[in-house]
Amino acid sequence: MQKVLEDQQLGAAIELAREAAGIEAEAASVGEHLEMAMEADRLATHLFTCLHPGYLGWRWAVTVARAPEQDEVTVCDVVLLPGPDALVAPPWVPWSERLQPGDLGMGDVLVTPKDDLRLIAGLTDEDDLETASSASPLNGFWELGLGRVRVLSVVGRDEAAERWFEGDMGPSAAMAKSATNNCSTCGFLLPIGGPLGQMFGVCANLIAPADGHVVAMNYGCGGHSEVTLEVSAPLAENATDELGWDHLDLSEPDLVITELVPNDLTGAGISAETLLATGAILEVTDTTDPADETGDGDTDPPAIDAELDVKEDEGDTDN
Known part of the structure; x- marks a missing residue:
């Protein structure tokens, strides 16, 4: 395996690595710089002593890198790793082997x-x-005199x-x-x-x-x-369709006025929105057939029943 040469720019980034470790944890828990290890070309890890009382023997590992033909060093990762004297849990062993x-x-x-x-x-x-x-x-081959001198009696056997x-x-x-x-x-x-x-x-x-x-x-x-051990039947995964979709028509139906009580309001160019704005229509009811929304019914445009309120002229007292 080819040996990785030490990178001077990465080796000089001790304070940058210390600052990154202080941001990840409390700055007071980052101790002295121990060593730098080259992981690959232009990739190195700085190790610092961890001063936290709960992690004695552990080390802060800050990985730094730089791009080819660039001097700027970038922090890649900050982790806490056990050292040779760290207190760690023993390797996990299956219960059947324990x-x-x-x-x-x-x-x-x-x-x-x-x-x-x-x-x-x-x-x-x-x-x-x-x-x-x-x-x-x-x-x-059994022969008289070649066996044991005495054997267990019935009394001894029963006891x-x-x-x-x-x-x-x-x-x-x-x-x-x-x-x-x-x-x-x-x-x-x-x-x-x-x-x-x-x-x-x-x-x-x-x-x-x-x-x-x-x-x-x-x-x-x-x-x-x-x-x-009785193995239960495995649970089937939920059948979730993440590829298909349901078509939902969000377009508003056209407002069509089928009957206007006052003849003078039936002129061309008066829409239901205008009548609503002027207060002439008290209520608009959508009479669209639900079957039309699914495409199973007729394709005629929906009809709107409009209830009109004809405002009387305040000066007219004959009606």
């Missing part, structure tokens, strides 16, 4: 993505215990089952009572063989509080595999 083991509490619900790689369709027979036991090194069932991972736990689904239908349940296989399993959900523990089939928590 969750840690132990965060799921009583009453909490953890949504499981539909494409979770830890889960697979049940019809694949991945949880078949017969296949798993045949691949186990403990299921080799363990009762202890697990009534413990924190059993159906009577507060977590299980607040859950809507139980472990028997959860995809994170790892089945176990033997006499206790129909009653217990092992939780394999990292976020669940029972991860790695033996849980009862009717235990439950908010980390059930079938807790998914």
